[in-house]
Amino acid sequence: MTQVIKLGIKRPVTKALLPDPAPREVRYTLISADDHLMEPPHTFEGRLPAKLQDRAPRVVETEEGHQVWSIEGRPYFQVGFMCVAGRAREDQRMEPARFEEIRPGCFDVHARIKDMDIGGIWGSVNFPSGVTGFGGHLFSQFQDQELGLACVRAWNDWLFEEWYSPYPERIVPLGITHLTDPVKGAEEIRRNAKRGFKAVTMPEQPHNVGLPPVFDTAHWDPIIRACAETGTVLNLHVGSAGFAKMPPGAPMLELGATLFGPMALTSCAEWLWSGFPARYPELKIAMAEGGIGWAAMLMDRLDDIMSRSGYGHGWQDKKHSPSEVLRRNFWFCMIEDASTVCTRHRIGVENILFESDYPHGDGTWPDTQQVIHRVLGDLPVEEIRMITHENAARLYRHPLPTHIVP
Numbered sequence: 001m002t003q004v005i006k007l008g009i010k011r012p013v014t015k016a017l018l019p020d021p022a023p024r025e026v027r028y029t030l031i032s033a034d035d036h037l038m039e040p041p042h043t044f045e046g047r048l049p050a051k052l053q054d055r056a057p058r059v060v061e062t063e064e065g066h067q068v069w070s071i072e073g074r075p076y077f078q079v080g081f082m083c084v085a086g087r088a089r090e091d092q093r094m095e096p097a098r099f100e101e102i103r104p105g106c107f108d109v110h111a112r113i114k115d116m117d118i119g120g121i122w123g124s125v126n127f128p129s130g131v132t133g134f135g136g137h138l139f140s141q142f143q144d145q146e147l148g149l150a151c152v153r154a155w156n157d158w159l160f161e162e163w164y165s166p167y168p169e170r171i172v173p174l175g176i177t178h179l180t181d182p183v184k185g186a187e188e189i190r191r192n193a194k195r196g197f198k199a200v201t202m203p204e205q206p207h208n209v210g211l212p213p214v215f216d217t218a219h220w221d222p223i224i225r226a227c228a229e230t231g232t233v234l235n236l237h238v239g240s241a242g243f244a245k246m247p248p249g250a251p252m253l254e255l256g257a258t259l260f261g262p263m264a265l266t267s268c269a270e271w272l273w274s275g276f277p278a279r280y281p282e283l284k285i286a287m288a289e290g291g292i293g294w295a296a297m298l299m300d301r302l303d304d305i306m307s308r309s310g311y312g313h314g315w316q317d318k319k320h321s322p323s324e325v326l327r328r329n330f331w332f333c334m335i336e337d338a339s340t341v342c343t344r345h346r347i348g349v350e351n352i353l354f355e356s357d358y359p360h361g362d363g364t365w366p367d368t369q370q371v372i373h374r375v376l377g378d379l380p381v382e383e384i385r386m387i388t389h390e391n392a393a394r395l396y397r398h399p400l401p402t403h404i405v406p
Contacts, residue, residue: 007062007075012094014101017086021366023118028372028384029404031123031172031392033333034237034288034355035363037163038083038106038129039155041067041099047154052147056154057131066097069131072142077130085115085359092361093253106359109163113170120369121356122389123398125172126163127201127237127288128155135203135240136176137211145181152178156192164196172396174199174235179211182219186226193230198396199286200232203241204267214274221276228280233331233395236271237288238264257362264290265298268330272302277329278317284395286331289357293340295332295347299323327351331395334387335362338375344383352387353395381406 044056059079060070069076080096086103096102105115116124128136132155139155142148156175164173175192177200178185189200202223207213214220227234243256244263264287277283302322306312315322333353334341344352354372357363364371376384384406393400 003058003060003070005060005062005068005070005075007064007066007068009062009064009066011062011065011097014094014096015088015091017101017103018088021118024120024366024369026120027369027405028120028376029389029401030121030354030356030368030372031125031389031396031398032121032356032358032368033125033286033331033353033392035121035124035126035358036082036106036129036360037112037126038079038081038102038359039131039158040107041079043131043158044151044154047157048147048150052150055144055147057151067099071131071138072144072147076138079130081130082360083129084361085363085365103359109166109171113167115358115365116170119356119358119364119366121358121365122401123170123172123392123396124356124358125174125199125235125288125392125396126159127174127235127240128176131155132176133203133209133240135209135237136201137179137203137206137209137240139176140179140181140185141210149178149181149184152176152188153191156188156197160192160195160197168196169399169401172199172392172398173197174201176201177223179206179223182222186222189223189226189232190230193226193232198231198233198398199235200227201235201237201240204236204238204264204287205241205270208241214270214276217275220274224276224280224283228283231282231284231397233284233286235286235288236267238267238290241267260289261291261294265294268295268326269298272322272326272330273314275316277325278315278320281328283329284331285329286333286353286395288333289335289355289362290333291337291340292332292334292347292352293337293343295326295330295351296340296343299326299346302326331391334375335364336371336375341375341379344387349383349386350391353392354388 104111
């Protein structure tokens, strides 16, 4: 019997999904470095130890008509968190409250592949959604740590079995890990790497969600070392630790989305100055949905600090400057950034990835191919290839199709 609870929040009224769009012309082979999935209701069924299975996260109904996740007995995100693909633009602010209001490509991998084909997307890196906490941190902070670790493993098992394995040439497997016990977190990264996972995510500013800051190197070292030693890319999604601090009365959604670039700069600088990239030259960090315009400015500022002021004396790597380490260890993801693509050589064309952000409001689906053409179409062909697919294929060790365009 489905559990029914009273949420006390009026259910949003959304319009019907638009009809399937026509497949777009594929001018560019694309591996999208930032998309999202929505976990289906059965995600945790049969994947926890028997003694914990009845306490696994589950979808429950509300008296108001929502479907929400129940986690440790408390209602959490409604199931349609940011899943607005397939809706009219004027309807995108109202997040769907039930699975039948969500485009199936959000939670069914077979439907996702169809949507990728419609939008001309070859490969896709998929971040988790509400049930894990945006950056995958929620299970790590359960009161019952045994249950939390079991949920981390169950989510990764679901992703491997149901989302990645049916289409290994199309899906880049990204996992989550246990963050409050870094030894167990490192073990999970290594377990996943052995079966083909290429990436892991965590909140980009962990201190904002009650975890140790990145400067607590003793805490985070096992996890970062596991990433470096297994070649697992650390994917940091802007906003996964919450929006920037805002003054009273600010329009949270509008201002929060506007500040994604500065938020990415801040978190990137924190990770750079944490010392981990200098200590682990093989560590790979991808900054998702922050754009690229700020990256060149950050490099300039780092060079100024090191060459002209006394502010850079704390830099530990005497062989490589901060901007050199930034270009060696970090990758930057763009959705459009039409006015700042001219900074690509300062950033390093080899460090730039493209993303479609399906199924979120910032996303370009189903017109991602058109956006690529508008932003990159006049670049040299070899640079277009690097940004649209070669860089991502190399970073994530992901296969490309036999026919590549351009």
